[in-house]
Amino acid sequence: MAIVLPKNENWNNELEKNKTLPIIFVDGASEVYLLISEISENLEKYIHTGKTTMDELHVLEDGQEQVMSRRWEEMGFVVTYRSQRFCYMHRSVAVIYPQISKPGTDIKISLLPWFMLPDRPYPVFAYIYAVWHYHSTEKKSQKETAAAVGKLFGISSFNKSTVSRSIKIMENIIDLAGIDKPLGIDMPKLPPDSELFEHVPKILNGFTAIEGIKEEYGETVKRLPAPINGGSPVQRALSGIPAEYSKIIIQEPVSVKRRFTDMRKRPPRPRNKENEQGQKPIVFVNDVEIRRTRNAFIGISRCLVLNSAVAYHTYLF
16 A cells, blocks of 8 residues: 655645745744644544544544555654543543654654644634633633533533633734734645655754754745734734634523612511522523534634644644
8 A cells, every 4th residue: 555645846846935834843842743634534523523432543544644654664764653632522532643753863743633732631622712702702701711612612621710821822822923914714725634744754854953944944934914903913813713603602681670678667588698699500502503613613723723833833822
């Protein structure tokens, strides 16, 4: 079995010219992440349905993984496999992805699925939704935002402190990366992952330090259009997301009750402090709307993540 790489000289020339690869550089480390958009069928199914009978899911299809590992090993590289668990749809599943390195150098290239953040317990679209929902609801309540994320993506442990941290992290990243325009919600023009894999040996054989990779692939990014005025940097970056996807909590109308003064000469009845302190449960839209919103937002997040990786070589979190 062999992988036939597509021949497209025009596209390859343009790729080499602009270095438009979904590569993430890790500051203070010698690790490079190459984001994979064409993930295995089992992993894709789990992301879109939340259902799987497996405890471990591989990023690449079995046949593709075996062929690429064998090719890289024949070139003298070392292929190891990393495992990371993440929580989604009331389950914890381990994702297995390959990491390629060259003996004698410190550089490592990990083939990471587009939705996974290293050492983070939740998929990236949960964090994106948290930050965007909070801003799109005019910063109403971090508690409600956390509840919305938990309902939408089946993550009961997502709380308001996670929302708060996510907002600060994203604000910092947008500032450091210089993201000064809305991120695209359409898929960037990327070659097939099989072509991206061809850059693994080019990077490992061509560089001995991550600084050289950054200079080659990161500094040639074209300057983007001028920033759009209005709103915070986070709001601008995520402004392409349709507002309708934030409306998964049903807001009940506030009823105004008329107060009566008790003119009778007797002690007032004691109030029920338990009911007084209790809060009304949050009411969500129906399950059909939840599924529709979840699938649509996952698709949008995929585009946001890859556009950020191509244009700025950075994660959003």
